[in-house]
Amino acid sequence: MRAFACVSSLALLSSAAFSQSTETPPAFEFSDVHAVAPGANQFMRGGLMRGGRYELRTATMVDLIKTAYGVDDDNVIGGPNWLEFDRFDLIAKAAPSSSPERIQLMLQALLADRFHLVVHNDTKSLPEYVLTLGKGRQKLKESDGTGEKGCQGQPQPQNLPPGVPRYITVSCHNLTSAAIADELHQMAGGYLDTPVVDSTGLKGSWDFDIKWSGRGQLAAAGADGISIFDAVDKQLGLKLELQKLPMPVIVIDRVNQKPTENLPGVTKALPVTPTEFEVAVVKPSAPDSRQTRSPFQPGGKLELQGFTLKTLIRIAWDINGDEMLVGAPKWLDSDKFDIIAKASTATLLHAPSNAPPVDIDALRLMLRALLVDRFKLAVHNEDRPVSAYTLVAVKPKLNKADPANRTRFKEGPALASKDPRDKNPLLGRLVTCQNMTLAQFAEQLQNIAPGYIHSPVLDATGIDGGWDFTLSFSPAGQFQGGGGRGGDRGGDRGGETTGPPSAAMPAASDPSGALTLFEAIDKQLGLKLELKKRPVSVLVIDSVEQKPTDN
Numbered sequence: 001m002r003a004f005a006c007v008s009s010l011a012l013l014s015s016a017a018f019s020q021s022t023e024t025p026p027a028f029e030f031s032d033v034h035a036v037a038p039g040a041n042q043f044m045r046g047g048l049m050r051g052g053r054y055e056l057r058t059a060t061m062v063d064l065i066k067t068a069y070g071v072d073d074d075n076v077i078g079g080p081n082w083l084e085f086d087r088f089d090l091i092a093k094a095a096p097s098s099s100p101e102r103i104q105l106m107l108q109a110l111l112a113d114r115f116h117l118v119v120h121n122d123t124k125s126l127p128e129y130v131l132t133l134g135k136g137r138q139k140l141k142e143s144d145g146t147g148e149k150g151c152q153g154q155p156q157p158q159n160l161p162p163g164v165p166r167y168i169t170v171s172c173h174n175l176t177s178a179a180i181a182d183e184l185h186q187m188a189g190g191y192l193d194t195p196v197v198d199s200t201g202l203k204g205s206w207d208f209d210i211k212w213s214g215r216g217q218l219a220a221a222g223a224d225g226i227s228i229f230d231a232v233d234k235q236l237g238l239k240l241e242l243q244k245l246p247m248p249v250i251v252i253d254r255v256n257q258k259p260t261e262n263l264p265g266v267t268k269a270l271p272v273t274p275t276e277f278e279v280a281v282v283k284p285s286a287p288d289s290r291q292t293r294s295p296f297q298p299g300g301k302l303e304l305q306g307f308t309l310k311t312l313i314r315i316a317w318d319i320n321g322d323e324m325l326v327g328a329p330k331w332l333d334s335d336k337f338d339i340i341a342k343a344s345t346a347t348l349l350h351a352p353s354n355a356p357p358v359d360i361d362a363l364r365l366m367l368r369a370l371l372v373d374r375f376k377l378a379v380h381n382e383d384r385p386v387s388a389y390t391l392v393a394v395k396p397k398l399n400k401a402d403p404a405n406r407t408r409f410k411e412g413p414a415l416a417s418k419d420p421r422d423k424n425p426l427l428g429r430l431v432t433c434q435n436m437t438l439a440q441f442a443e444q445l446q447n448i449a450p451g452y453i454h455s456p457v458l459d460a461t462g463i464d465g466g467w468d469f470t471l472s473f474s475p476a477g478q479f480q481g482g483g484g485r486g487g488d489r490g491g492d493r494g495g496e497t498t499g500p501p502s503a504a505m506p507a508a509s510d511p512s513g514a515l516t517l518f519e520a521i522d523k524q525l526g527l528k529l530e531l532k533k534r535p536v537s538v539l540v541i542d543s544v545e546q547k548p549t550d551n
Helices: 010-017 061-069 100-114 177-187 215-224 228-236 309-316 360-374 438-448 517-525
Strands: 030-036 045-050 053-060 087-093 118-133 150-154 168-175 196-198 206-212 238-254 279-284 301-308 336-342 378-393 408-411 429-436 467-473 527-543
Touching: 030 100, 045 360, 053 061, 061 087, 061 100, 061 238, 087 100, 118 177, 150 177, 168 177, 177 196, 177 206, 206 228, 228 238, 279 360, 301 309, 309 336, 309 360, 336 360, 378 438, 429 438, 467 517, 517 527
Parallel strands: 118 196
Antiparallel strands: 030 087, 045 053, 053 087, 118 238, 150 168, 168 206, 279 336, 301 336, 378 527, 408 429, 429 467
């Protein structure tokens, strides 16, 4: 879900970002802005209107600025070191019919008001992917102008035999060449970590289908793997190349770390988000049922089949690892259930056709309420001793950072640097850190590698200061039979998967050249992750009934 919850295209937003107007800019009626504590799965979510409620959750200041001004992360220049680490929840009220362009202007006004943000426009030479015509004839189909504009992901075949490659398949309609370039950047973020610039010279609108292997699945697919570059070349007759181009950037002149105080009573005045399904049917699964789920269908209908109650609880409470759930009876991991549910129309997003109608946070709250109601589930959070990782120094291999550079964490290679995954695609996960302390790195590890790390990591290296380094490793799913999320629309996580408890992850190298996270940290950084018992917040099950109440 995260993958299809994207903001509008770069080309669409940039026109509003760099235009000048003497009129008073539009503003949200009121807003609730507050800092959020560090935690797991912290990436920006939301960015779409639901009723009169606009939300951006766990967003860094860079996230907020790039959304407000319609630029990529790399096009936000300067600013203090906290810009990519402090996170905020933003909820605001606006007219439900507000266009993406108008919301963008309102967000600009909010940042100026609540954070006293001051920026100016500039131009900087940056590496960008350029879309051009290929050597042969382009293979796009000219659109007849009917139907919706945009791209829609196609569901993958269910129950594919082991070893059969999975592809991301997307059908696009009525797109200009500029929109195609933008969609490629949004769809294949695992490969294309910079914006795509259209230089095809194509006129009119086009239809096409395209399929490729997610970056994390490319190595596992072997000869059947299709990179996005091959897909664009052979299926569309176009070409993607990395070039340095002068690009518009947003330069930060001033910004406050703490937002101004919320108005009294603002939380109660905001439009309410429904936290329950409108209707739901829960029943035991057939004995031979396999776990499957459908995407949200028109009208907000959701179908889940063959899910254990433990899996449903982990989804509802966003738990990454069985060891983070305590007090579960044995049947919780064996009894399976089917759920057919419909979200309230008030929960549905006013969003582009390629976005999910319900966001993941709303789904979690609705699923929680359903499990509490139908299984009489009672839980609480409590600190208990759990095996958790501590980062220690062995023989550090780190480069001292230039303190003038802003602290940055980036998925993929550094700007203008070669991607080591091209040489060894088995190292499907790559992160680049700039002027980062090891305490910050430890804090990020749960988000960097959720398939390996299920609880907060403690820094015990004793090393101070900021450092530059890259880390490349193989997705956890690669060591678990090739599982994981292969999709990469809006940012490929490289096949990461929640998988089994961290302590069960393999520690030895794969003969093929794959590396676990633990080996990569040891060999590439000269650090080590040690498993130790310490108090960690876990979800404790107080009571639960094995049979759900009647439908």
